[in-house]
Amino acid sequence: MSESSRTAVADVDGDRAALVAAASDLFYAHGIQAVGMDAVRAEAGVPLKRVYRAFRSKDDLVEATLRTRDADLTGSVRRFLAGRTQDSPAGRLLAVFDWMHDWFAEDAFRGCAFLNAFGELGDDAAHVAGPVRDHKRAFRALIRELVGELGLDDVESEALAERVYILANGALVTAPVTGSPATALEAREVARVLIEAATHMPTAAPHGRP
Amino acid sequence: MSESSRTAVADVDGDRAALVAAASDLFYAHGIQAVGMDAVRAEAGVPLKRVYRAFRSKDDLVEATLRTRDADLTGSVRRFLAGRTQDSPAGRLLAVFDWMHDWFAEDAFRGCAFLNAFGELGDDAAHVAGPVRDHKRAFRALIRELVGELGLDDVESEALAERVYILANGALVTAPVTGSPATALEAREVARVLIEAATHMPTAAPHGRP
DNA sequence: CCGACGAGAGAACGCACGTTCTCTCGCGAC
């Protein structure tokens, strides 16, 4: 067993994981300020004392929650893309919007946790603004990576990546307000037009997956 | 004078206006839950008693603030468009992004108050979700109106409007995170490509205003 | 000049939160 002496000595790592999982769901569903530490404690089934042994404060927990969610999302989209290695570079870039569509259709979907958190607390809270900016940078970098496979030059690649990134954020924020997952497919169509315009090559037909 | 007996009988309408103006700024800058009624009272210079004579509760004030902001924003963009009546239909549609660019460059810009509020409180709070959906519907209707002048058929017009709307939301949410007003111009370029693709007609050169 | 009404300022109240403290109890060591 990789744990220390049996289950004893208060498994701080296990607590951290349980608390982050519980807090992540609650913060995402109701906002950060609206969820109290007691609700997190109850959802995680961890006594309050251990909560404050695992995290110095609520701010700490919030930051850990955001960083974990960043890793989870990145993992999720990369796993999705791993199933599309046979696709054309354009198809793989567009697959990001297919992934979004699947996500938007989930019952629990309530927009982008990072944009929600940033909108709620903004620049006032560094422990939120930092992870949010890091996540968005990572997401943009992922898109940039996929755009890179299209074979455009650097200037064109940067421009296209920036535009697809803005577009993805647009879908991410519009879908929860309208409640329609199809927003992702509209955005996908826009991306398709952008890719065609940039590469001067036709891409797969709308909504069709090879 | 249009007021009732002098300045007496507690000018409820004046109070409402002052309170909404103060609350609007504070909510926008720091979020809704982070701003207490006492801060609003202090900023507006209105005694607490009159605050609760003008509004039944904080929820009421929040809703009034959002509705007023909706009217203000709509007025602002329509005034901006009124200066572009000489432009082509495509130019007038793209002018929405020029208006956004001006807005993003303001010091106080902190994203879309409606998306921020929705992200903060989400569907949990009907007094927020309602005005947010109404505002977004109105904004989309404005875009649909401008798209209508392009002379496309209804199906194409609806599709283009939806896409430009998603795009505008993308710029609106990306700009505060990156802090770059140029996001609006990137989105403008995407819109230009979409319009060209939809109308099969070239539009004005990038970033050029006739 | 007096009395009463109403407005302003802020204290008061009930509640909920983040955080800490205390009490109790189970369990292992000797």
Added chain:
DNA sequence: GTCGCGAGAGAACGTGCGTTCTCTCGTCGG
């Protein structure tokens, strides 16, 4: 068996909120 350590449950504490209440004082009618 007994002692003591440590963990769990939740009470307690300080703070800040939304909302209401009270007290004081200026002002106006008579």
